[in-house]
Amino acid sequence: MIKLYQFPISHYCEKARWALDFKGIPYEAVxxxxxxxVPIMKRLTGRTSVPVVVDGESVIAGSDRIFDHLDETRPEPSLMPESAAQQKAVREWENFADKEVGPHVRRYCYHTLLNYPEIVKPFFTTGGPWYGGVYLRAAFPVLRIGMRKAMNINEAGASRSLEQIISAVDRFHEAATDTGYLVGDSFTRADMTAAALLAPLCRPEGYGLKWPETLPEPLASTAEQLAPKLEWVLRVYEKHRQPFN
Ligand SMILES: N[C@@H](CCC(=O)N[C@@H](CS)C(=O)NCC(=O)O)C(=O)O
Incomplete structure:
Protein backbone atom coordinates (compact mmCIF):
# COMPACT_ATOMS: atom_id res chain seq x y z
CA MET A 1 0.00 0.00 0.00
CA ILE A 2 1.14 3.56 -0.72
CA LYS A 3 2.60 5.38 2.27
CA LEU A 4 2.24 9.14 2.69
CA TYR A 5 4.77 10.77 5.01
CA GLN A 6 3.19 13.96 6.18
CA PHE A 7 2.28 16.58 8.74
CA PRO A 8 -1.55 16.63 9.09
CA ILE A 9 -1.39 20.44 9.50
CA SER A 10 0.62 21.03 6.31
CA HIS A 11 -1.32 22.48 3.40
CA TYR A 12 1.17 20.95 0.92
CA CYS A 13 0.44 17.57 2.54
CA GLU A 14 -3.27 18.30 2.18
CA LYS A 15 -2.67 18.61 -1.59
CA ALA A 16 -1.21 15.10 -1.63
CA ARG A 17 -3.95 13.67 0.64
CA TRP A 18 -6.62 15.23 -1.53
CA ALA A 19 -5.12 13.84 -4.76
CA LEU A 20 -4.94 10.35 -3.23
CA ASP A 21 -8.50 10.58 -1.89
CA PHE A 22 -9.85 12.04 -5.14
CA LYS A 23 -8.44 9.13 -7.09
CA GLY A 24 -9.76 6.66 -4.51
CA ILE A 25 -6.27 5.31 -3.80
CA PRO A 26 -5.93 3.62 -0.41
CA TYR A 27 -2.87 4.78 1.52
CA GLU A 28 -1.31 4.68 4.92
CA ALA A 29 -0.55 8.09 6.41
CA VAL A 30 2.65 8.26 8.43
CA VAL A 38 14.15 15.31 10.31
CA PRO A 39 16.10 12.02 10.70
CA ILE A 40 13.19 9.98 9.28
CA MET A 41 12.89 12.10 6.15
CA LYS A 42 16.66 12.44 5.68
CA ARG A 43 16.96 8.66 5.66
CA LEU A 44 14.16 8.42 3.11
CA THR A 45 14.94 11.25 0.66
CA GLY A 46 18.13 12.96 1.80
CA ARG A 47 16.00 16.06 2.51
CA THR A 48 13.64 16.99 5.31
CA SER A 49 10.50 18.23 3.64
CA VAL A 50 7.10 16.52 3.41
CA PRO A 51 4.88 15.35 1.71
CA VAL A 52 6.64 12.24 0.46
CA VAL A 53 4.90 9.26 -1.09
CA VAL A 54 6.39 5.77 -1.15
CA ASP A 55 4.73 3.70 -3.86
CA GLY A 56 6.42 0.32 -4.18
CA GLU A 57 10.03 1.05 -5.14
CA SER A 58 9.33 4.71 -5.97
CA VAL A 59 9.96 7.48 -3.45
CA ILE A 60 8.36 10.73 -4.59
CA ALA A 61 9.00 13.99 -2.75
CA GLY A 62 7.00 17.19 -3.29
CA SER A 63 3.28 17.65 -3.82
CA ASP A 64 3.63 18.58 -7.53
CA ARG A 65 5.72 15.48 -8.29
CA ILE A 66 3.28 13.38 -6.28
CA PHE A 67 0.43 14.72 -8.48
CA ASP A 68 2.46 13.85 -11.60
CA HIS A 69 3.19 10.36 -10.33
CA LEU A 70 -0.45 9.68 -9.47
CA ASP A 71 -1.66 11.08 -12.80
CA GLU A 72 0.82 8.85 -14.65
CA THR A 73 0.19 5.67 -12.70
CA ARG A 74 -3.55 6.07 -11.96
CA PRO A 75 -4.86 8.38 -14.70
CA GLU A 76 -8.54 8.08 -13.77
CA PRO A 77 -10.22 10.16 -12.55
CA SER A 78 -8.10 12.76 -14.24
CA LEU A 79 -7.00 16.00 -12.66
CA MET A 80 -5.96 17.45 -16.01
CA PRO A 81 -8.11 18.87 -18.81
CA GLU A 82 -7.69 17.41 -22.28
CA SER A 83 -6.64 20.45 -24.29
CA ALA A 84 -2.98 21.42 -24.36
CA ALA A 85 -3.83 25.10 -23.84
CA GLN A 86 -5.84 24.31 -20.72
CA GLN A 87 -3.12 22.00 -19.43
CA LYS A 88 -0.65 24.87 -19.76
CA ALA A 89 -3.01 27.16 -17.84
CA VAL A 90 -3.41 24.53 -15.10
CA ARG A 91 0.38 24.26 -14.75
CA GLU A 92 0.71 28.03 -14.52
CA TRP A 93 -1.92 28.34 -11.78
CA GLU A 94 -0.42 25.44 -9.91
CA ASN A 95 3.05 26.89 -10.10
CA PHE A 96 1.78 30.27 -8.94
CA ALA A 97 -0.07 28.72 -5.99
CA ASP A 98 2.89 26.53 -5.00
CA LYS A 99 5.53 29.24 -5.21
CA GLU A 100 3.71 32.51 -4.56
CA VAL A 101 0.85 31.56 -2.26
CA GLY A 102 1.59 28.47 -0.12
CA PRO A 103 4.68 29.86 1.63
CA HIS A 104 2.93 33.19 2.34
CA VAL A 105 -0.20 31.59 3.80
CA ARG A 106 2.01 29.45 6.02
CA ARG A 107 4.16 32.33 7.19
CA TYR A 108 1.21 34.65 7.81
CA CYS A 109 -0.76 32.04 9.78
CA TYR A 110 2.19 30.87 11.87
CA HIS A 111 3.12 34.44 12.71
CA THR A 112 -0.01 34.56 14.87
CA LEU A 113 -0.53 30.89 15.71
CA LEU A 114 2.95 30.22 17.08
CA ASN A 115 2.04 32.59 19.91
CA TYR A 116 -0.76 30.18 20.86
CA PRO A 117 0.83 26.81 21.76
CA GLU A 118 -2.56 25.52 22.94
CA ILE A 119 -3.80 25.80 19.33
CA VAL A 120 -0.65 24.75 17.50
CA LYS A 121 0.50 21.77 19.59
CA PRO A 122 -2.63 19.67 18.81
CA PHE A 123 -2.10 20.51 15.11
CA PHE A 124 1.42 19.10 15.37
CA THR A 125 0.49 15.92 17.24
CA THR A 126 -2.77 14.95 15.44
CA GLY A 127 -2.73 11.28 14.45
CA GLY A 128 0.95 10.99 15.37
CA PRO A 129 2.85 8.79 17.79
CA TRP A 130 1.83 8.67 21.48
CA TYR A 131 4.94 10.51 22.65
CA GLY A 132 4.26 13.58 20.48
CA GLY A 133 2.62 15.56 23.30
CA VAL A 134 5.41 14.75 25.76
CA TYR A 135 8.07 15.71 23.22
CA LEU A 136 6.39 19.00 22.34
CA ARG A 137 5.90 19.97 25.98
CA ALA A 138 9.68 20.08 26.25
CA ALA A 139 10.70 20.99 22.72
CA PHE A 140 8.08 23.52 21.58
CA PRO A 141 9.97 26.68 22.62
CA VAL A 142 13.06 25.60 20.67
CA LEU A 143 11.02 24.30 17.73
CA ARG A 144 9.21 27.65 17.54
CA ILE A 145 12.49 29.58 17.41
CA GLY A 146 13.69 27.26 14.63
CA MET A 147 10.47 27.67 12.64
CA ARG A 148 10.53 31.46 12.94
CA LYS A 149 14.10 31.52 11.70
CA ALA A 150 13.65 28.99 8.89
CA MET A 151 10.52 30.64 7.50
CA ASN A 152 11.46 34.22 8.23
CA ILE A 153 8.40 34.57 10.45
CA ASN A 154 8.46 38.08 11.85
CA GLU A 155 6.38 41.26 11.70
CA ALA A 156 7.86 42.53 8.43
CA GLY A 157 7.68 39.11 6.78
CA ALA A 158 4.08 38.59 7.86
CA SER A 159 2.97 41.94 6.52
CA ARG A 160 4.66 41.28 3.14
CA SER A 161 2.98 37.89 3.08
CA LEU A 162 -0.41 39.44 3.82
CA GLU A 163 -0.05 41.79 0.82
CA GLN A 164 0.85 38.84 -1.36
CA ILE A 165 -2.10 36.80 -0.06
CA ILE A 166 -4.60 39.62 -0.68
CA SER A 167 -3.45 40.07 -4.25
CA ALA A 168 -3.42 36.30 -4.94
CA VAL A 169 -6.90 35.84 -3.44
CA ASP A 170 -8.15 38.59 -5.78
CA ARG A 171 -6.62 36.84 -8.80
CA PHE A 172 -8.07 33.44 -7.93
CA HIS A 173 -11.48 34.89 -7.13
CA GLU A 174 -11.63 36.76 -10.42
CA ALA A 175 -10.55 33.68 -12.39
CA ALA A 176 -13.07 31.41 -10.66
CA THR A 177 -16.00 33.83 -10.83
CA ASP A 178 -17.59 32.56 -14.06
CA THR A 179 -17.48 28.80 -13.66
CA GLY A 180 -16.35 28.25 -10.07
CA TYR A 181 -13.11 26.76 -11.45
CA LEU A 182 -9.76 28.29 -12.38
CA VAL A 183 -9.45 26.68 -15.82
CA GLY A 184 -12.44 25.90 -18.04
CA ASP A 185 -15.58 24.60 -16.43
CA SER A 186 -14.32 21.58 -14.55
CA PHE A 187 -12.28 20.68 -11.51
CA THR A 188 -8.53 20.31 -12.12
CA ARG A 189 -5.35 20.05 -10.14
CA ALA A 190 -5.12 23.86 -10.32
CA ASP A 191 -8.27 24.16 -8.17
CA MET A 192 -7.09 21.38 -5.87
CA THR A 193 -3.73 23.07 -5.36
CA ALA A 194 -5.03 26.59 -4.84
CA ALA A 195 -7.88 25.47 -2.56
CA ALA A 196 -5.61 23.30 -0.40
CA LEU A 197 -3.01 26.04 -0.05
CA LEU A 198 -5.63 28.67 0.84
CA ALA A 199 -7.57 26.35 3.16
CA PRO A 200 -5.95 27.48 6.43
CA LEU A 201 -7.53 30.91 5.81
CA CYS A 202 -11.09 29.57 5.50
CA ARG A 203 -10.90 26.24 7.39
CA PRO A 204 -13.01 23.95 5.21
CA GLU A 205 -14.33 20.65 6.49
CA GLY A 206 -12.60 17.78 4.78
CA TYR A 207 -9.08 19.10 5.41
CA GLY A 208 -8.77 16.43 8.08
CA LEU A 209 -7.87 18.70 10.97
CA LYS A 210 -9.99 19.88 13.88
CA TRP A 211 -9.89 23.64 13.33
CA PRO A 212 -10.26 25.93 16.38
CA GLU A 213 -13.74 27.44 16.88
CA THR A 214 -12.29 30.93 16.87
CA LEU A 215 -9.01 32.25 15.57
CA PRO A 216 -6.80 34.68 17.45
CA GLU A 217 -6.29 38.20 16.13
CA PRO A 218 -5.19 39.48 13.68
CA LEU A 219 -5.77 36.18 11.88
CA ALA A 220 -9.51 36.25 12.68
CA SER A 221 -10.01 39.69 11.10
CA THR A 222 -7.96 38.80 8.05
CA ALA A 223 -9.94 35.59 7.55
CA GLU A 224 -13.18 37.54 7.89
CA GLN A 225 -12.02 40.18 5.42
CA LEU A 226 -11.01 37.53 2.86
CA ALA A 227 -14.05 35.28 3.39
CA PRO A 228 -16.24 36.60 0.53
CA LYS A 229 -13.44 36.00 -1.98
CA LEU A 230 -12.65 32.57 -0.57
CA GLU A 231 -16.17 31.22 -0.96
CA TRP A 232 -15.12 29.39 -4.11
CA VAL A 233 -12.57 27.47 -2.03
CA LEU A 234 -15.32 26.27 0.33
CA ARG A 235 -17.51 25.34 -2.63
CA VAL A 236 -14.70 23.36 -4.26
CA TYR A 237 -14.11 21.55 -0.95
CA GLU A 238 -17.81 20.77 -0.55
CA LYS A 239 -18.10 19.42 -4.06
CA HIS A 240 -14.81 17.62 -4.58
CA ARG A 241 -13.20 16.74 -1.26
CA GLN A 242 -14.65 13.35 -0.39
CA PRO A 243 -12.47 11.60 2.15
CA PHE A 244 -12.16 7.98 1.00
CA ASN A 245 -9.49 6.91 3.45
N1 LIG B 1 7.18 22.55 -2.67
C1 LIG B 1 6.99 21.56 -1.64
C2 LIG B 1 6.81 22.29 -0.30
C3 LIG B 1 6.74 21.34 0.87
C4 LIG B 1 6.91 22.04 2.20
O1 LIG B 1 7.13 23.27 2.26
N2 LIG B 1 6.79 21.26 3.28
C5 LIG B 1 6.92 21.79 4.62
C6 LIG B 1 5.61 21.60 5.38
S1 LIG B 1 4.36 22.68 4.79
C7 LIG B 1 7.99 20.99 5.37
O2 LIG B 1 8.15 19.82 5.15
N3 LIG B 1 8.71 21.64 6.29
C8 LIG B 1 9.64 20.99 7.15
C9 LIG B 1 11.00 20.82 6.54
O3 LIG B 1 11.24 21.28 5.39
O4 LIG B 1 11.87 20.26 7.23
C10 LIG B 1 5.77 20.70 -1.98
O5 LIG B 1 4.98 21.12 -2.84
O6 LIG B 1 5.64 19.60 -1.45
Whole structure:
Protein backbone atom coordinates (compact mmCIF):
# COMPACT_ATOMS: atom_id res chain seq x y z
CA MET A 1 0.00 0.00 0.00
CA ILE A 2 1.14 3.56 -0.72
CA LYS A 3 2.60 5.38 2.27
CA LEU A 4 2.24 9.14 2.69
CA TYR A 5 4.77 10.77 5.01
CA GLN A 6 3.19 13.96 6.18
CA PHE A 7 2.28 16.58 8.74
CA PRO A 8 -1.55 16.63 9.09
CA ILE A 9 -1.39 20.44 9.50
CA SER A 10 0.62 21.03 6.31
CA HIS A 11 -1.32 22.48 3.40
CA TYR A 12 1.17 20.95 0.92
CA CYS A 13 0.44 17.57 2.54
CA GLU A 14 -3.27 18.30 2.18
CA LYS A 15 -2.67 18.61 -1.59
CA ALA A 16 -1.21 15.10 -1.63
CA ARG A 17 -3.95 13.67 0.64
CA TRP A 18 -6.62 15.23 -1.53
CA ALA A 19 -5.12 13.84 -4.76
CA LEU A 20 -4.94 10.35 -3.23
CA ASP A 21 -8.50 10.58 -1.89
CA PHE A 22 -9.85 12.04 -5.14
CA LYS A 23 -8.44 9.13 -7.09
CA GLY A 24 -9.76 6.66 -4.51
CA ILE A 25 -6.27 5.31 -3.80
CA PRO A 26 -5.93 3.62 -0.41
CA TYR A 27 -2.87 4.78 1.52
CA GLU A 28 -1.31 4.68 4.92
CA ALA A 29 -0.55 8.09 6.41
CA VAL A 30 2.65 8.26 8.43
CA UNK A 31 2.01 11.32 10.59
CA UNK A 32 5.23 12.95 11.69
CA UNK A 33 5.94 15.37 14.51
CA UNK A 34 7.74 18.56 13.35
CA UNK A 35 11.33 18.37 14.55
CA UNK A 36 11.30 14.61 14.98
CA UNK A 37 10.62 14.24 11.26
CA VAL A 38 14.15 15.31 10.31
CA PRO A 39 16.10 12.02 10.70
CA ILE A 40 13.19 9.98 9.28
CA MET A 41 12.89 12.10 6.15
CA LYS A 42 16.66 12.44 5.68
CA ARG A 43 16.96 8.66 5.66
CA LEU A 44 14.16 8.42 3.11
CA THR A 45 14.94 11.25 0.66
CA GLY A 46 18.13 12.96 1.80
CA ARG A 47 16.00 16.06 2.51
CA THR A 48 13.64 16.99 5.31
CA SER A 49 10.50 18.23 3.64
CA VAL A 50 7.10 16.52 3.41
CA PRO A 51 4.88 15.35 1.71
CA VAL A 52 6.64 12.24 0.46
CA VAL A 53 4.90 9.26 -1.09
CA VAL A 54 6.39 5.77 -1.15
CA ASP A 55 4.73 3.70 -3.86
CA GLY A 56 6.42 0.32 -4.18
CA GLU A 57 10.03 1.05 -5.14
CA SER A 58 9.33 4.71 -5.97
CA VAL A 59 9.96 7.48 -3.45
CA ILE A 60 8.36 10.73 -4.59
CA ALA A 61 9.00 13.99 -2.75
CA GLY A 62 7.00 17.19 -3.29
CA SER A 63 3.28 17.65 -3.82
CA ASP A 64 3.63 18.58 -7.53
CA ARG A 65 5.72 15.48 -8.29
CA ILE A 66 3.28 13.38 -6.28
CA PHE A 67 0.43 14.72 -8.48
CA ASP A 68 2.46 13.85 -11.60
CA HIS A 69 3.19 10.36 -10.33
CA LEU A 70 -0.45 9.68 -9.47
CA ASP A 71 -1.66 11.08 -12.80
CA GLU A 72 0.82 8.85 -14.65
CA THR A 73 0.19 5.67 -12.70
CA ARG A 74 -3.55 6.07 -11.96
CA PRO A 75 -4.86 8.38 -14.70
CA GLU A 76 -8.54 8.08 -13.77
CA PRO A 77 -10.22 10.16 -12.55
CA SER A 78 -8.10 12.76 -14.24
CA LEU A 79 -7.00 16.00 -12.66
CA MET A 80 -5.96 17.45 -16.01
CA PRO A 81 -8.11 18.87 -18.81
CA GLU A 82 -7.69 17.41 -22.28
CA SER A 83 -6.64 20.45 -24.29
CA ALA A 84 -2.98 21.42 -24.36
CA ALA A 85 -3.83 25.10 -23.84
CA GLN A 86 -5.84 24.31 -20.72
CA GLN A 87 -3.12 22.00 -19.43
CA LYS A 88 -0.65 24.87 -19.76
CA ALA A 89 -3.01 27.16 -17.84
CA VAL A 90 -3.41 24.53 -15.10
CA ARG A 91 0.38 24.26 -14.75
CA GLU A 92 0.71 28.03 -14.52
CA TRP A 93 -1.92 28.34 -11.78
CA GLU A 94 -0.42 25.44 -9.91
CA ASN A 95 3.05 26.89 -10.10
CA PHE A 96 1.78 30.27 -8.94
CA ALA A 97 -0.07 28.72 -5.99
CA ASP A 98 2.89 26.53 -5.00
CA LYS A 99 5.53 29.24 -5.21
CA GLU A 100 3.71 32.51 -4.56
CA VAL A 101 0.85 31.56 -2.26
CA GLY A 102 1.59 28.47 -0.12
CA PRO A 103 4.68 29.86 1.63
CA HIS A 104 2.93 33.19 2.34
CA VAL A 105 -0.20 31.59 3.80
CA ARG A 106 2.01 29.45 6.02
CA ARG A 107 4.16 32.33 7.19
CA TYR A 108 1.21 34.65 7.81
CA CYS A 109 -0.76 32.04 9.78
CA TYR A 110 2.19 30.87 11.87
CA HIS A 111 3.12 34.44 12.71
CA THR A 112 -0.01 34.56 14.87
CA LEU A 113 -0.53 30.89 15.71
CA LEU A 114 2.95 30.22 17.08
CA ASN A 115 2.04 32.59 19.91
CA TYR A 116 -0.76 30.18 20.86
CA PRO A 117 0.83 26.81 21.76
CA GLU A 118 -2.56 25.52 22.94
CA ILE A 119 -3.80 25.80 19.33
CA VAL A 120 -0.65 24.75 17.50
CA LYS A 121 0.50 21.77 19.59
CA PRO A 122 -2.63 19.67 18.81
CA PHE A 123 -2.10 20.51 15.11
CA PHE A 124 1.42 19.10 15.37
CA THR A 125 0.49 15.92 17.24
CA THR A 126 -2.77 14.95 15.44
CA GLY A 127 -2.73 11.28 14.45
CA GLY A 128 0.95 10.99 15.37
CA PRO A 129 2.85 8.79 17.79
CA TRP A 130 1.83 8.67 21.48
CA TYR A 131 4.94 10.51 22.65
CA GLY A 132 4.26 13.58 20.48
CA GLY A 133 2.62 15.56 23.30
CA VAL A 134 5.41 14.75 25.76
CA TYR A 135 8.07 15.71 23.22
CA LEU A 136 6.39 19.00 22.34
CA ARG A 137 5.90 19.97 25.98
CA ALA A 138 9.68 20.08 26.25
CA ALA A 139 10.70 20.99 22.72
CA PHE A 140 8.08 23.52 21.58
CA PRO A 141 9.97 26.68 22.62
CA VAL A 142 13.06 25.60 20.67
CA LEU A 143 11.02 24.30 17.73
CA ARG A 144 9.21 27.65 17.54
CA ILE A 145 12.49 29.58 17.41
CA GLY A 146 13.69 27.26 14.63
CA MET A 147 10.47 27.67 12.64
CA ARG A 148 10.53 31.46 12.94
CA LYS A 149 14.10 31.52 11.70
CA ALA A 150 13.65 28.99 8.89
CA MET A 151 10.52 30.64 7.50
CA ASN A 152 11.46 34.22 8.23
CA ILE A 153 8.40 34.57 10.45
CA ASN A 154 8.46 38.08 11.85
CA GLU A 155 6.38 41.26 11.70
CA ALA A 156 7.86 42.53 8.43
CA GLY A 157 7.68 39.11 6.78
CA ALA A 158 4.08 38.59 7.86
CA SER A 159 2.97 41.94 6.52
CA ARG A 160 4.66 41.28 3.14
CA SER A 161 2.98 37.89 3.08
CA LEU A 162 -0.41 39.44 3.82
CA GLU A 163 -0.05 41.79 0.82
CA GLN A 164 0.85 38.84 -1.36
CA ILE A 165 -2.10 36.80 -0.06
CA ILE A 166 -4.60 39.62 -0.68
CA SER A 167 -3.45 40.07 -4.25
CA ALA A 168 -3.42 36.30 -4.94
CA VAL A 169 -6.90 35.84 -3.44
CA ASP A 170 -8.15 38.59 -5.78
CA ARG A 171 -6.62 36.84 -8.80
CA PHE A 172 -8.07 33.44 -7.93
CA HIS A 173 -11.48 34.89 -7.13
CA GLU A 174 -11.63 36.76 -10.42
CA ALA A 175 -10.55 33.68 -12.39
CA ALA A 176 -13.07 31.41 -10.66
CA THR A 177 -16.00 33.83 -10.83
CA ASP A 178 -17.59 32.56 -14.06
CA THR A 179 -17.48 28.80 -13.66
CA GLY A 180 -16.35 28.25 -10.07
CA TYR A 181 -13.11 26.76 -11.45
CA LEU A 182 -9.76 28.29 -12.38
CA VAL A 183 -9.45 26.68 -15.82
CA GLY A 184 -12.44 25.90 -18.04
CA ASP A 185 -15.58 24.60 -16.43
CA SER A 186 -14.32 21.58 -14.55
CA PHE A 187 -12.28 20.68 -11.51
CA THR A 188 -8.53 20.31 -12.12
CA ARG A 189 -5.35 20.05 -10.14
CA ALA A 190 -5.12 23.86 -10.32
CA ASP A 191 -8.27 24.16 -8.17
CA MET A 192 -7.09 21.38 -5.87
CA THR A 193 -3.73 23.07 -5.36
CA ALA A 194 -5.03 26.59 -4.84
CA ALA A 195 -7.88 25.47 -2.56
CA ALA A 196 -5.61 23.30 -0.40
CA LEU A 197 -3.01 26.04 -0.05
CA LEU A 198 -5.63 28.67 0.84
CA ALA A 199 -7.57 26.35 3.16
CA PRO A 200 -5.95 27.48 6.43
CA LEU A 201 -7.53 30.91 5.81
CA CYS A 202 -11.09 29.57 5.50
CA ARG A 203 -10.90 26.24 7.39
CA PRO A 204 -13.01 23.95 5.21
CA GLU A 205 -14.33 20.65 6.49
CA GLY A 206 -12.60 17.78 4.78
CA TYR A 207 -9.08 19.10 5.41
CA GLY A 208 -8.77 16.43 8.08
CA LEU A 209 -7.87 18.70 10.97
CA LYS A 210 -9.99 19.88 13.88
CA TRP A 211 -9.89 23.64 13.33
CA PRO A 212 -10.26 25.93 16.38
CA GLU A 213 -13.74 27.44 16.88
CA THR A 214 -12.29 30.93 16.87
CA LEU A 215 -9.01 32.25 15.57
CA PRO A 216 -6.80 34.68 17.45
CA GLU A 217 -6.29 38.20 16.13
CA PRO A 218 -5.19 39.48 13.68
CA LEU A 219 -5.77 36.18 11.88
CA ALA A 220 -9.51 36.25 12.68
CA SER A 221 -10.01 39.69 11.10
CA THR A 222 -7.96 38.80 8.05
CA ALA A 223 -9.94 35.59 7.55
CA GLU A 224 -13.18 37.54 7.89
CA GLN A 225 -12.02 40.18 5.42
CA LEU A 226 -11.01 37.53 2.86
CA ALA A 227 -14.05 35.28 3.39
CA PRO A 228 -16.24 36.60 0.53
CA LYS A 229 -13.44 36.00 -1.98
CA LEU A 230 -12.65 32.57 -0.57
CA GLU A 231 -16.17 31.22 -0.96
CA TRP A 232 -15.12 29.39 -4.11
CA VAL A 233 -12.57 27.47 -2.03
CA LEU A 234 -15.32 26.27 0.33
CA ARG A 235 -17.51 25.34 -2.63
CA VAL A 236 -14.70 23.36 -4.26
CA TYR A 237 -14.11 21.55 -0.95
CA GLU A 238 -17.81 20.77 -0.55
CA LYS A 239 -18.10 19.42 -4.06
CA HIS A 240 -14.81 17.62 -4.58
CA ARG A 241 -13.20 16.74 -1.26
CA GLN A 242 -14.65 13.35 -0.39
CA PRO A 243 -12.47 11.60 2.15
CA PHE A 244 -12.16 7.98 1.00
CA ASN A 245 -9.49 6.91 3.45
N1 LIG B 1 7.18 22.55 -2.67
C1 LIG B 1 6.99 21.56 -1.64
C2 LIG B 1 6.81 22.29 -0.30
C3 LIG B 1 6.74 21.34 0.87
C4 LIG B 1 6.91 22.04 2.20
O1 LIG B 1 7.13 23.27 2.26
N2 LIG B 1 6.79 21.26 3.28
C5 LIG B 1 6.92 21.79 4.62
C6 LIG B 1 5.61 21.60 5.38
S1 LIG B 1 4.36 22.68 4.79
C7 LIG B 1 7.99 20.99 5.37
O2 LIG B 1 8.15 19.82 5.15
N3 LIG B 1 8.71 21.64 6.29
C8 LIG B 1 9.64 20.99 7.15
C9 LIG B 1 11.00 20.82 6.54
O3 LIG B 1 11.24 21.28 5.39
O4 LIG B 1 11.87 20.26 7.23
C10 LIG B 1 5.77 20.70 -1.98
O5 LIG B 1 4.98 21.12 -2.84
O6 LIG B 1 5.64 19.60 -1.45
Missing amino acids: NLIPGLH
